[in-house]
Amino acid sequence: MNFSFDNQTPIYMQIMEVIKTDIILGKYSSGQKLPSVREFAVQFNANPNTIQKALFELEWIGLIVTERTSGKYVTKDQNVLLKLRDDKVAKIIEDFFNSMDKIGIDKDKALQIINDNKEIV
Amino acid sequence: MNFSFDNQTPIYMQIMEVIKTDIILGKYSSGQKLPSVREFAVQFNANPNTIQKALFELEWIGLIVTERTSGKYVTKDQNVLLKLRDDKVAKIIEDFFNSMDKIGIDKDKALQIINDNKEIV
Amino acid sequence: MNFSFDNQTPIYMQIMEVIKTDIILGKYSSGQKLPSVREFAVQFNANPNTIQKALFELEWIGLIVTERTSGKYVTKDQNVLLKLRDDKVAKIIEDFFNSMDKIGIDKDKALQIINDNKEIV
Amino acid sequence: MNFSFDNQTPIYMQIMEVIKTDIILGKYSSGQKLPSVREFAVQFNANPNTIQKALFELEWIGLIVTERTSGKYVTKDQNVLLKLRDDKVAKIIEDFFNSMDKIGIDKDKALQIINDNKEIV
DNA sequence: GTGGTCTAGACCACT
């Protein structure tokens, strides 16, 4: 796998997002063991410490749990996983309307535009 | 006016965005003189150097022009202004679909969701 | 019995504490034979090596003695048992006053607070 | 200043506790600038990264805020500061009763013992 | 082999 990192945002945040997304997409499913920190380090071509920092954030939000000496696992709590996805969807929609609002386009207008978007994009 | 800056992104970029948005919204219209660097500095409670950096970027993309000795003006080129707005709209829509795509929701599904969620958000 | 281990502290220490407490509480009384390492291993759902390590620590502080070929027994030395409990009580009280002291609450004040707070906690 | 670190618990946690306590005690008061990361590093004879880790935790719980390029400051939110102290007191009392309970001493008995503690300790 | 901690040292953006 090959990742090209955006130079504007910290690598650890980008890694966090990639893994988070992989979990949402079910690439790593509930209760499953994640690759070890060292494996991730190779995969992302980053330092193990950087991976740690990324995974720590995911642990904080309850997405993954650490079993000392055996590895890190995706939480078995389905609610956390479902909520994560819903939150993300809600966030995307909110961002969309906010962005449109900032340039003077209200919700109704925004919806109209996006539904007609085939011509625009 | 009171701005609370996001601590993650450079201040000058945030100022740039605010001014850009103000121009799109017509607060500063085509051909109009912009406030002086010093006025902006007071308005944003920022260092004049920071303002300079922000304005320089806007000049670079052709949004504003500097008339030596008299100040900075919004470009008279209507095409630039219109394009700016359209670009932004297209960008917002693209971001929206990209974000949805990342979590496994295709265009049709995304449209369906956003149309259903205008009451929720 | 079901134990949920704290992921922050070594399992063997947690097991040690549980057994130690059980001895203080008289669940295993003076001179009595302890369950075998294997039985403990099943009971705590842990690796026999981990149990060994926990028991070794308890033997070190004189709480239990190993009779080769027959098993491990709670010490017959009543003094050790009594002292263990008194030590623990003293330790708890000392910890309490130390903790209070660290946040600027002296002994008298601490006593006053704890006497007032038996309803709150 | 001279600190002797407990070898059982991570240095960053111990540093975190020291700074937290200093804030509770008002050594660093509301809104005040904290020493720089590098100054702390010298003071605690630790690596700046270790200090960062400690301070990050304090930031997470809202105790301190980071002003990019100028430094880190104790939060101006008095509620957070007051709550911090109250939480700590409650925690200490709770720990005390829990510890006593574990060795078979109930609340009333525990209170009685601690009030009579002069002879015991 | 697993995660956790720590150090030394470097570079960066921002003011």
Next chain:
DNA sequence: GTGGTCTAGACCACG
């Protein structure tokens, strides 16, 4: 000079 990020490399406890 401030905080933030990242790396390389080391050592440790645990099971």
